[in-house]
Each structure stands twice: as structure tokens, then as C-alpha cells.
Amino acid sequence: MTSVELAQLSNAAVYATMISLSIAMVCFAVSFALGRRRPAVATGPRAVVEQAEGSTAVLTRTETTVDETPDAGRRWANVGMSMAWLSFLTLLFGVVLRGLWAGRVPWGNMYEFSITAALGILGVFLIMSIGRDLRWLGLFIVIPALLTLGLAVTVLYTEAAQLVPALKSYWLVIHVSAAIICSGAFTLAAATAGLSLLRSRAERKSADVTGWLTRVPSADKLRTMTNRIIAFTFPLWTFAVVAGAIWAENAWGRYWGWDPKETWAFITWVVFAAYLHARSTAGWRADRASWIVIAGWAAFMINYFGVNIFVNSLHSYAGM
Amino acid sequence: MSSTTDALSQAAPDAPIPPMGTGGFLRWVWRQFTSMRTALILLFLLALASVPGSVLPQRGTNPIRVQEWISNNPTAGPVLDRLGFFEVYSSPWFASVYLLLFISLIGCVLPRTRQHGRAMLAPPPPAPRRLERMPAFEELTSDRSPNDVLESARAFLSSQRWRVRLGETPVESGGDGSRWVAAEKGYLRETGNLLFHLALVVVLVAVAVGGLFGWKGNVIVREGNGFSNTLTQYDAWGGGRFVNPDSLAPFALTLHAFKVDFERGTAQRGAPRQFEADVTYRARPTDAPTRTTIQVNQPLEVDGAKVFLVGHGYAPHFVVKDSTGAVVFDDTVVFLPQDGNFTSTGVVKVPDATPSLGLNGMFLPTASFDKVRGGISTFPAPDNPALFLSAFRGDLGMDTGVPQSVYRLDTSKMQKVGLQALAPGQTWTLPNNTGSVQFTGFQRWASFQIAYDPGKELALGAAAAAIAGLMLSLFVRRRRVWVKVADLPQGGSLIRIAGLAKNDGADLTEDVSAIVARLGADQEKGSA
Numbered sequence: 001m002t003s004v005e006l007a008q009l010s011n012a013a014v015y016a017t018m019i020s021l022s023i024a025m026v027c028f029a030v031s032f033a034l035g036r037r038r039p040a041v042a043t044g045p046r047a048v049v050e051q052a053e054g055s056t057a058v059l060t061r062t063e064t065t066v067d068e069t070p071d072a073g074r075r076w077a078n079v080g081m082s083m084a085w086l087s088f089l090t091l092l093f094g095v096v097l098r099g100l101w102a103g104r105v106p107w108g109n110m111y112e113f114s115i116t117a118a119l120g121i122l123g124v125f126l127i128m129s130i131g132r133d134l135r136w137l138g139l140f141i142v143i144p145a146l147l148t149l150g151l152a153v154t155v156l157y158t159e160a161a162q163l164v165p166a167l168k169s170y171w172l173v174i175h176v177s178a179a180i181i182c183s184g185a186f187t188l189a190a191a192t193a194g195l196s197l198l199r200s201r202a203e204r205k206s207a208d209v210t211g212w213l214t215r216v217p218s219a220d221k222l223r224t225m226t227n228r229i230i231a232f233t234f235p236l237w238t239f240a241v242v243a244g245a246i247w248a249e250n251a252w253g254r255y256w257g258w259d260p261k262e263t264w265a266f267i268t269w270v271v272f273a274a275y276l277h278a279r280s281t282a283g284w285r286a287d288r289a290s291w292i293v294i295a296g297w298a299a300f301m302i303n304y305f306g307v308n309i310f311v312n313s314l315h316s317y318a319g320m
Numbered sequence: 321m322s323s324t325t326d327a328l329s330q331a332a333p334d335a336p337i338p339p340m341g342t343g344g345f346l347r348w349v350w351r352q353f354t355s356m357r358t359a360l361i362l363l364f365l366l367a368l369a370s371v372p373g374s375v376l377p378q379r380g381t382n383p384i385r386v387q388e389w390i391s392n393n394p395t396a397g398p399v400l401d402r403l404g405f406f407e408v409y410s411s412p413w414f415a416s417v418y419l420l421l422f423i424s425l426i427g428c429v430l431p432r433t434r435q436h437g438r439a440m441l442a443p444p445p446p447a448p449r450r451l452e453r454m455p456a457f458e459e460l461t462s463d464r465s466p467n468d469v470l471e472s473a474r475a476f477l478s479s480q481r482w483r484v485r486l487g488e489t490p491v492e493s494g495g496d497g498s499r500w501v502a503a504e505k506g507y508l509r510e511t512g513n514l515l516f517h518l519a520l521v522v523v524l525v526a527v528a529v530g531g532l533f534g535w536k537g538n539v540i541v542r543e544g545n546g547f548s549n550t551l552t553q554y555d556a557w558g559g560g561r562f563v564n565p566d567s568l569a570p571f572a573l574t575l576h577a578f579k580v581d582f583e584r585g586t587a588q589r590g591a592p593r594q595f596e597a598d599v600t601y602r603a604r605p606t607d608a609p610t611r612t613t614i615q616v617n618q619p620l621e622v623d624g625a626k627v628f629l630v631g632h633g634y635a636p637h638f639v640v641k642d643s644t645g646a647v648v649f650d651d652t653v654v655f656l657p658q659d660g661n662f663t664s665t666g667v668v669k670v671p672d673a674t675p676s677l678g679l680n681g682m683f684l685p686t687a688s689f690d691k692v693r694g695g696i697s698t699f700p701a702p703d704n705p706a707l708f709l710s711a712f713r714g715d716l717g718m719d720t721g722v723p724q725s726v727y728r729l730d731t732s733k734m735q736k737v738g739l740q741a742l743a744p745g746q747t748w749t750l751p752n753n754t755g756s757v758q759f760t761g762f763q764r765w766a767s768f769q770i771a772y773d774p775g776k777e778l779a780l781g782a783a784a785a786a787i788a789g790l791m792l793s794l795f796v797r798r799r800r801v802w803v804k805v806a807d808l809p810q811g812g813s814l815i816r817i818a819g820l821a822k823n824d825g826a827d828l829t830e831d832v833s834a835i836v837a838r839l840g841a842d843q844e845k846g847s848a
Contacts, residue, residue: 109588159587165595165616231794235787242783251617253536253628253771255779256527257381258409260374267367274363281356299367307374 006101007160013094014115014153020087021146027080028139032212034073073215077135084138087145088122095119102160107176108167110308112160114152117304118145120184128188128229136215140191151305171247178240183300185233189226190297193290196222200287223286226293227279234272241265264303271296354427362421369417373408376400380407422524429517436510443485444504447802449496454802454818456828458836462843463812466805470499472842473803473835477503480834482801498806498816506799509823512792519789522782530775535559535568537770541575542635542652543763548572548605549625549770569623569772573601574609578632578764582700590660590700597629597766614768624772631767633657633664636683636707639758640670648672648755652763655683656727661697667729669716673755678712678729683762695741707742707759711750798822801831815839 095116099106106112125141128134163172200219202209216222244265249255256262275292278284352358377385386406390397404411451457462469470486477484482503491497537557541547549572551557551565559565581594595616600609603623614620620627633655640649648670655666668679686699687706695708714734718724740748742759749756804816817835819828 161583161585161587161591162593164592169617171617235790235794238783238787238790242780242787245783246780247617249776250619251628252630253619253626253769254773255776258373258378259381263370263374267370270363270367270370274360274367277356277360277363281360284357284360 003101006097010094010097010101011153013090013097014149017087017091017094017118018146018149018153020083020090021142021149024080024083024087025139025142025146027076027083028135028142031073031076031080031135032139032215034071034076074135077138080138080142081129081135084122084142085126087142088119088126091115091119091122091149098160102162104163105173105176106160107172107180108161108163109158110156111152111158113176113180113304114148114156116180117183118148118152120180121145121148121187122184124181124184124188136217137188137191137195140195141188144187144191166251169247169251171243171250175240175243175247178236178243182233182237182240183304185229185236186297186300189229189233189293192222192226192229193293193297196226196290197287197294200290219286223290226290230272230275230293234276237269237272241269260307261303264299264307268296268299268303271299350427354424354431356428358424359421359428362417362424365417366421369408369414372405373414376405376408378406378408380409418524422521425517426521429514432510433514433518436507436514439510440507444483444502444800446485446487447489447500447502447804449489451802451804451816451818454820456819456832458817458832460815460817460836460839461808461812462815462839464843466499466807466813468842469805469813469815469839470501470803472839473501473805476835476838476842477501477801477803481505483507496806498804500802500804502800502802504798504800506796506822508792509796509798510793512789512794512796515789516786516793517789519782519786523779523786526775526779526782528775529778530560530773532560532562534771534773534775535563535565536772538630538767539770540633540654540765540767541573542654542765543575543577546572546574547768554770569603569625570605571601571603571622571625572605573599573620573622573627575599575766578766580632580701580764592700595629595632595766597768601627614766624774626771628769628771629766630769631657633765633767634662634683634685634702634762635765636666636681636762637760638668638679639760640668640673640677640755641758642673642755643753648677652765653681654726654765655681659697660700661686662700663697665727667727669718669726669729671716671718675713676716676718677750677755678714678716678731678734679757680710680712680729680731682708684708702762705744705762707744708739709742709748709757709759710739711737711748711757713737713754799828799831801828801835803835 095106095112098112098115102108102112106116121141122145125134125137129137195216196219199209199213199216199222202211202213203219217225244262245255248257248259248262271292275289275296278289278292377389379386389406390401400406404413408414448454452459464472474484474486482505485502486499487502488499489496535558537554539547539554547553549568549570551568557565575597577598579594579596579598580592583589583591583593597614598611599614599620600611601620601622602609612620614627614629616629619629634657635652635654637652638649639647642648649668649672653666653668655664657664662685664683664685666681666683668677668681670677670679682695684695684697684704684706685701686697686703687695688698688704690696695706712729712731712734714731717730717733724730737754738748738751740757742748742757744759744761747756747758799819799821801817801819804818806814806816808814817832819832821828
């Protein structure tokens, strides 16, 4: 395959992803529009008697059965999940082709970072959705992924070219892949934190939540989920920053120089550290902790878009 | 509920009224200062204090842009300057935030270390009276004797690396007459937490060591020229308080050639693709020279210092003759690049000409002519090199004793004698037969940053320890389980098993079920 064909195919895959993501977005939105989830029907606690050989083990347990009859909204959400998987696969194809076209890892400029970041957002979400029902989260993942891709193909698009010497290092693979996974996970955490804020406001208004928020887990569950995502991502982000520092020492002669990119990586790190502290501070565990997650995500985004585009930084790469 | 009232109502139980007396008051202040809430506030302050340094130019990285910013903002500039906004990360207010944070951290971590050490040595706490209130709970009966069941549970828990304690709550002392195993696991969570925080302190120490004992310098070396590691050879040099600039490691290097490639395709045209400095170096003047290449991402390490390739440019070669034809200047001169296409400017000072001659020059590696901007370079490689010179005669001002920049010509006491464009090899005969300037060709130069940071290995080790500690503190779950066994009136035992997670979100149903399964299996074995 010629390089021109590779290029065209990679771009086509990215556009195809945007189409299937749009369909996914519509499906998820419709599933919310179709109103409240059929209330879960729980049977009361009942005793289960287990007969073990030669003895009687009686254990008292609460068995709750939930009525899992699918409603129309769920069917739409299922289509949305399928489209999200399809989008992930087409985008993976597009990113891999981009790498083949350029003959290197596809992380040489902002366009390539962005399509990989969208892949990271979808990937982290889909991996988490295995074995869990995360259909309610789909809309809030598909939108940022779609926005990232939209920005990539319009504002950030660059032809593939070789790397500038500063990026020629195996640390590119280590540092950037860690940062890309973090971008996906932080986005996911910001989505669950934002939903927990909406949901907790609805719960405060009335014990019986109505409307589309019925499809979303309770604020408490959302907060626990956010906490788990951050607990996974914070060490990874620490690693990404340290890996960046090692690389900086090797390329520029100092491991930390308060370059704007480094500064905002530090700010992101400090804000998420504050989140972890908030989780064990009275009065900060609930909504305020969720706001901190959103602030941390905002710092991450400023670092990603703001610093590369608006600030004069050592991290301003060729072709943006 | 507004967030302010929320804060007040929530803060109330944590912030009791300060006790009377100086000692009590100080203790109260210290407790408040080392609390999680203070840490939280200081973390926010630290994040906030870091922001201006990324928006405003900083002296440490870009002193020229700082100067520009101040002159462009005559009202705000000097005020911000006095407040340290152009050296944010070494300003007193930034330092006070992170030092307070670290003092608060140490004040929090040290007592917790002591507490954790004690907890590690102590057996797990006894079983609570009412296990059925625990979040994970199961109750079962068995026809085995309480002793057997208890031994099964103890053996199982020990084999699963639980810390185990046996005990009983005798009826005489108000108990239910049951015997129990209490077990605890996940001490590494707190160990990791403490390790993480102490590692951060070590990172700070490592940064301080680097700042006090390290040094950093920049030097431009032309092809064919050398450099030895003494202060006078540097263009810029900065060292810590405890560095003796007179006893730097005595290494030397020579730049033989500098190779550079630029992108010639349409995408990212002109972007650098390859930098390579071909050098020889000697760690000591008596050593035999070693040949090597220095590239970006591939520094040369010599005597603990590292030599990094940070920039490059062109150095045109000039031969200047006086009116008698005698050579008064014959050397390459470093020109500094002004844009991505290496439009470079530089200055030639010829004090030996009479009267002194000064040249302001602009070197264009790929010259082309733009109607608005005049001569510009359109590509960084020397595809069509050209040199534009303007010559001045008069007093160069080099005898006044005031140090001069080699990149600037002070023309205040000089007269312009002419303008000329030259291609390599061409000679410009100065007006009135006062001599000539020949542009014989050009070489490249490379700029190196040479840095010595004795704290960096410590910083790396501490960062690795911090990540390890962080992972332990976030992934290990601290948890307790209890197995309580009592005699049944008809013989056999009543078994109650409960579990409690010490950190939120953890579910101990699995641990409790594992114990149930094991007791069931032991029972089958016993009855078989």
C-alpha cells in the first residue's frame, strides 16, 4: 500500500469514527429522552438453606432480585454501546494506519495526540464497561471523544512527517502513552463527578428522583466510582510526570524547569492530590470533592490544549 | 443548602473552641495546622500560586521576554516585578506556600508513623460485641466443636497472611461466653501512605541539594573550536551557594562538525530532523581524547556533569584587510538565529583597523527577497546563502572598560560608511579605498548546556518510592474480620463471621464468604 493510500485510509477511518460516534451519541441521548427506568422490583430478604454433606449450614442472606425486563430506552442505549465499540475499532484502525504512514508511533503532533486521546477516552470507558452496566455513562463519554476528534480534524490537522529530534526517544512511548491513558481516565472521572453533582442536587430536592437522572446511579455510587477511577489514575499520572521529568533531564539537562507544560502537569497533580485529601476531610467528601475532580480535569485540559496552542513552551511541537 | 452553611456546620465538630492557656492554645494551633483541612487549603494555594508563572514570562527561562513585558506594561510591570511575579518559583510567597505545606505534612506524618508503628506491633483489636451490625456478616451452625472451628478459622486466616489474635469474652465479665478470632490485614496501606509522604520530603531535599551544590552553564562552540570547563569559557553560568566555581571538573571538548537535516517535504517544511555534534573530549587534560557524538536526547556524560546539545546556528567567516592590504581580522563570527528559517544576525568588531571598523551583519541561509520585509531566509539549510553588511567607522567603545556584548555594535560614536550584499567568496572593497571585507564562507556552531546536579539520583529514587507508596496506599485495602464461635445447647457451634473495611468503598463480602467456604470444606474433611 502506498503512503498516500495509507494516509487516505487513516483519515477515512477517523471520519467513519466520527459518524459512528454521532450515531452512538444520538442513541444514548434518545435512551435518556425516553424517560424513567422501570423501577427495580426487589423481593424481600429470604433465608437460603444450604445442605452440606453431614451437616447443616444455615445462612441468612438478603437476596434481591431486580426485574431486568428491557425497556425501549435500554434498547437504544444498547445500540449506543455497540456503536461505541465500533467507533473504538475504527479509530484504533485509523491511529494504527497513521503510525504506519508516518513510520513511527503516531504521537508526533497535536492531531495525532488528539485522535489517540479520543481513542484513550473510548478505550478506558469500554474496558470499564466490561462486566459493569455503564450504558448510562455512554453519552458523557461519546461527547468529549467526538469533540476531541472534531477539533483534531478541523483545527489541528497536520500531514504526517518525521519527528523533530527532541521527540526522538523511547521516552516518547512511555511518557505519552501514560499521559493518554490518563486523559481518558480523567475525562471519565470528570463525567462521573459531574453526574454525581447533578444527581445529588436532584436527590436533595426530593427523595424520589425523576426524569433522565433515574437512569444514572445514586450520587453516592457515582462518587465511589469517581474515587476508584482517580485512585487508579493518580499513580499513573504521577508516573507520567516523573517519566516526563526523566526525559526532560535527558533532553534539556534538567528534570524540572517550570516550563508551562510542566507547571500545568504539576497543577493537575496537586489538584487531584487535593481531591484525595478531600475524600478524607469532613465536609468535603461529597459534592466539593466532585468539584475538585472537575477542576483537576480542567487543569489537564488547559495543559493539553491551552499550553500547546497559546503559550510559548518547550512542548510546542512542530505542526502544533 | 448553600455551601457556606454546609462548611460551617461541617467544620464545627472538627474545630472545637481553643482551650485556655498558652500551652493548650499552641497545641490547638498545631493540631489545626497539621489537620487534613489545612493540607487541603495549602494544596489549593499551591495550585493557584503556580498559575502566574505559566502565564507571565519567567526570568529563569526567558529574561528577554520579561524585559519586554515590563516595558510594554509600564504600570503593572514594575509592580508585578517587585512582587516576584517574574520569578514565581523562587519567590518568597511561593516558597512560603510549599514550605508550610511540607511542615504541615511532616507534622501530620510523624505522629502517624509512630501510631502506625505501634499498630504494627500490637495484635488486632478484640472482636466487637455485636458482629451482626457489621457491613459484611454471616451466621452459620456446625456440628463441630467450637475449638475445632476456631482452629480452622485461625489456620485459614494465618495462611492468608492475616494478622490473627485469639480471645474470648467470658460470661463473668459481661460477655456472651463466646471465643473468637480477630484478624486484620492491609497494614501496607498506611505504610505506603507514609512512604509516599516521606518520599515527597526527600524529593524536596533532593531539589535543594541540586540547587545548592549543582551548577549549569551555556556555551557556544564553533566548528573546529574547543571548550574547557572553566568559568571564563562560559557565555552564561550559574551555580549553587556551595559550588566553588574555581574547581570545576577539568574536562574539555572540541567540536569537529555539526550535522543538521531539515524537512524538505511539504508537511512541516523546515522542521529539524537530525542534529548531531561530532566531538572529542577529555575528562582530564592528560587523558587521551575520546571521539563521540552528542545528540538531542543523547547527552555526553563526563565527570558527573552532562553536556546537552541545545541549539545551533551559523558562523560566517570574515577576512578584513586595511588600506595597505594587511589582514586585520580573519575569523568566524557567531551569528544568532532570529527565526525558524535561521535568518541570523551578528556583529564583527575590528579594533585593529584604523579607524576601528564595525560591521552589522545579517546572514540568510536561503536568501530571497520579499517586497515588504526585504531580504529574508526561506529555508533553514544553506541552499542560497547571502550576507548583508553595513559598515561603520569610528570609536567601537571597547576601551571604556564597560563590558560590551559581542552581539551588539554601539554605533553612537561611529559613522556609517556603506551597505553591501555578499555571496560566499565575494569581497567588498570599502569606499575611498579604506580596506576590504571578504565573506569567505561559513561554518556552523552548536550551543551546549552543561549541567551538574548532584541531587537528581536522589530525586529519582524518591520519586520511585513515592509512586510505590502511592500505589500501596491506594490499592491495598485495610480490613478486619472476626470469627466468633459459641456452644450450641444441642452440641456443635454457632459461628458468626463479620468483616469491616477501614477505607470507604471496600466490600468485605468476599472475605467473609471465603471463610465460610473454608469452614465448610474443613467440616467435610472432618466428617469424611
